[in-house]
Amino acid sequence: MRANCWTGKNSVEVMDVPDPKILNSRDAIVRITSSAICGSDLHLYNGFIPTMKKGDILGHEFMGEVVETGPGVTNLSMGDRVVVPFPIACGTCGACQQGLYSVCENSNPNAPIAEKLMGRSPCGIFGYSHMLGGYPGGQAQYARVPFADIGPIKIEDGIPDEQVLFLSDIFPTGYMGAELCDITPGDVVAVWGAGPVGQFAIASAKLLGAERVIAIDRFDYRLRIAAQRAGATDVINYEQVSTLEALEDITAGRGPDACIDAVGMEAHHDIGPLHAYDRAKQAAGVETDRPHVLREAIMSCRNGGVISVIGVYGGFVDKFPMGAFMNRSLRMRTGQCHVQRYLEPLLARVRAGEIDPSFVITHRMSLEDAPRGYEMFKNKEDDCLKVVLSP
Ligand code: NAD
Ligand code: ZN
Ligand code: ZN
Known part of the structure; x- marks a missing residue:
């Protein structure tokens, strides 16, 4: 598949990488239809996060269609449309039980690296460096979504991607x-x-x-x-x-x-x-x-x-x-946002017409144009506010 990868300070490249595979029973594979570039990606792009490696797949704001599920995911089926929250969270640990999903105790396999830097570890995050789990991100054609039975929210009707995509993070x-x-x-x-x-x-x-x-x-x-x-x-x-x-x-x-x-x-x-x-x-x-x-x-x-x-x-x-x-x-x-808490209530606000989150989008591009998207968003070229990529 094609994916937008971090290749160094101020440098990203769209490359051929292996397709993701189901690794755990609660995983799902999502074929991504829309994926955004975030201000948080700029911290990586600007070289401020020391635990990035060349070739890491970026992106944590994405949605798409479920194409495969592990045996532990019974609430999602092939073809379901989902928005994926950026914090990876198990739903059952002490933190998740309190609704503190972004400090989930079970989603960062590299917790010791985070502990060295921060005392304790927050959750794992898609496309957000090895200190936060080293999970491949969603600026790609496909992504593996861990704990898919509790994270993603199903979007059952034809409401356009652009109105629900930002439930993944910034809304x-x-x-x-x-x-x-x-x-x-x-x-x-x-x-x-x-x-x-x-x-x-x-x-x-x-x-x-x-x-x-x-x-x-x-x-x-x-x-x-x-x-x-x-x-x-x-x-x-x-x-x-x-x-x-x-x-x-x-x-x-x-x-x-x-x-x-x-x-x-x-x-x-x-x-x-x-x-x-x-x-x-x-x-x-x-x-x-x-x-x-x-x-x-x-x-x-x-x-x-x-x-x-x-x-x-x-x-x-x-x-x-x-x-x-x-x-x-x-x-x-x-805090990093406890996104899972807000998915249902904010989707309800979108459906009720209280807000149309697509008002922030200024640029729509193909995934292949991600490098230009990063430059425009970073440098505020062409009055850029939010870039959405279509893989
Ligand atoms: P952005 O870089 O587009 O926006 C930052 C804005 O701050 C820019 O418009 C910039 O001009 C302005 N700015 C810079 N210095 C300023 C100053 N001294 N006073 C006032 N404004 C100033 O990024 P974004 O996507 O809007 O993200 C903003 C921040 O939110 C980033 O740090 C990002 O990592 C963070 N974020 C946090 C979470 C979370 O869960 N807590 C989630 C997503 C993003
Ligand atoms: Zn973000
Ligand atoms: Zn948890």
């Missing part, structure tokens, strides 16, 4: 980011990052009753989609104004009730040229630091508010303002 992730904020009517929620995940965090904050939702990014086209499609009431372009000052103005000095980090580690790494905002401050002779999402979220949040971190981090983040965090009774909640 539940944005939704969880908003849910972690314990939104009550009248709340003001600020969202750092108007990428695909930020867009769903904004839309979900609105669905959950926030009165004002503020989108923060440096790309006007992403802020425009946030305002026109996701429902943001205010936007801040942090290259043009100071995020902290703008948030003070919008909230009359009180600060947002909740702050969602939908950016993750790229905001803290020195990638690319300094942002215009830093340059302007430098020109004015002010000591600068790159805009640091976690620090901004903590400093701006109202006293007693919530910081919800759904952007992905690896390693360490320095200069965490522990004093502000402790003395102002802030709370921080975070």
Whole structure:
């Protein structure tokens, strides 16, 4: 089969690889019809995750048709259409029983590598390096889906792929980011990052009753989609104004009730040229630091508010303002999304017409074009927000 593989920093290649096979009784093989490129794939593409190997198949947002099942999978049959959640989870361990699927205790065969880096291991993830199981991903024609009896959700009717594909990751992730904020009517929620995940965090904050939702990014086209499609009431372009000052103005000095980090580690790494905002401050002779999402979220949040971190981090983040965090009774909640929890309720919202998740798609390509898709998504070329590949 053909598959999009990681071949090094800033390099992916579509190659011929062996077809996947059933290895365990609870596996299924899925013929993939749609597969997306995620901001999480950029961490791998940017070379930030040390446990990638040349030739690893990428991709964790996919759906398709069941073509084979192991003897332990009795709820799926050949020909069933399924969306596959990105966290691989057994459904029966202590974590899964609590609905904490993304920290499943049984799905990472390489747990010792993760434990060395993080103390304990989270779940295994499709196409997400050897530290998280070394599972081949879904930017391919076929994938092996472990624990297929509890993970994938069946899509029984003709609803188009594009409306359900993002149940695999970014819709539940944005939704969880908003849910972690314990939104009550009248709340003001600020969202750092108007990428695909930020867009769903904004839309979900609105669905959950926030009165004002503020989108923060440096790309006007992403802020425009946030305002026109996701429902943001205010936007801040942090290259043009100071995020902290703008948030003070919008909230009359009180600060947002909740702050969602939908950016993750790229905001803290020195990638690319300094942002215009830093340059302007430098020109004015002010000591600068790159805009640091976690620090901004903590400093701006109202006293007693919530910081919800759904952007992905690896390693360490320095200069965490522990004093502000402790003395102002802030709370921080975070995690890889427990996608399995949200599949049914969010599919119901899609069916009820409360949201059409396809609003984030800007580019549709064949699997063979994946390398161009990665470049466009990374560099925000041609107003790219979300790329969907058709294998
Ligand atoms: P993306 O890279 O398209 O979006 C990130 C956005 O953040 C970009 O628009 C960028 O311009 C903006 N940004 C960068 N620095 C910023 C700053 N200082 N302030 C405000 N905005 C800033 O990626 P995405 O697909 O939207 O994913 C976003 C994050 O969510 C990634 O870290 C990804 O790994 C993570 N993610 C987490 C989960 C989870 O389960 N928790 C699931 C999927 C993705
Ligand atoms: Zn993803
Ligand atoms: Zn489990």
